[in-house]
Amino acid sequence: MTFETDIFQQFDKQWALLTAGTAEDFNTMTISWGGMGTLWHKPVVTVYVRDSRYTYEYMENNEYFTVSFYPQAYKKTLGVLGTKSGREMDKIHDSGLTPKGLPQSVTFEEAEVTLVCRKLFQQELEVDHMPEDVAKAFYEGMAPHVMVIGEVVEVIQ
Numbered sequence: 001m002t003f004e005t006d007i008f009q010q011f012d013k014q015w016a017l018l019t020a021g022t023a024e025d026f027n028t029m030t031i032s033w034g035g036m037g038t039l040w041h042k043p044v045v046t047v048y049v050r051d052s053r054y055t056y057e058y059m060e061n062n063e064y065f066t067v068s069f070y071p072q073a074y075k076k077t078l079g080v081l082g083t084k085s086g087r088e089m090d091k092i093h094d095s096g097l098t099p100k101g102l103p104q105s106v107t108f109e110e111a112e113v114t115l116v117c118r119k120l121f122q123q124e125l126e127v128d129h130m131p132e133d134v135a136k137a138f139y140e141g142m143a144p145h146v147m148v149i150g151e152v153v154e155v156i157q
């Protein structure tokens with residue numbers, strides 16, 4: 001299982017789709033914050049999801065999630081999936097992406113790379129534990145982020 005990338009660019013510049021659920025019932029949203037590394041001797045991906053996101057409900061209710069990356073040509077599509085909520089509209093149908101059911105989760109045919117992840121740990125980022133400037137910039141009157149760490153069980157490319 002290998003995935004070669006520049007981790008400081010991968011989330012920040014290329015963005016990703018975070019997807020959870022089953023082929024029959026799932027949701028997806030764009031993310032640009034995340035990490036990849038090692039925990040408990042396992043390859044892991046860390047994502048940060050505000051608990052107000054519709055996708056968060058799917059993250060809560062499913063043991064697996066996927067993080068998928070796309071060619072540049074899909075940047076606009078990712079922009080839309082990152083501004084509209086699946087709670088209000090069928091944004092996935094409108095995006096034109098083709099859902100692809102996996103044994104444990106869901107990704108899209110158009111993905112260049114999909115990391116299939118099993119949830120290992122999650123915790124809310126508490127404002128008391130961060131510098132004041134960060135708390136003010138990102139959390140005043142806003143929903144908290146929940147950090148979710150997933151074991152990468154498969155890399156599909």
Ligand SMILES: Cc1cc2nc3c(=O)[nH]c(=O)nc-3n(C[C@H](O)[C@H](O)[C@H](O)COP(=O)(O)O)c2cc1C
Pocket residue numbers: 015027028029030031032033034048049050052053054055056078079081082083084085086087
């Ligand atoms: C480039 C980009 C990056 C984003 N990164 C994150 C992120 O890391 N975490 C997060 O909670 N929301 C992030 N968002 C916002 C969600 O994608 C957005 O609120 C989305 O509409 C949620 O959809 P949902 O309600 O269907 O889950 C990002 C949006 C964009 C456009």
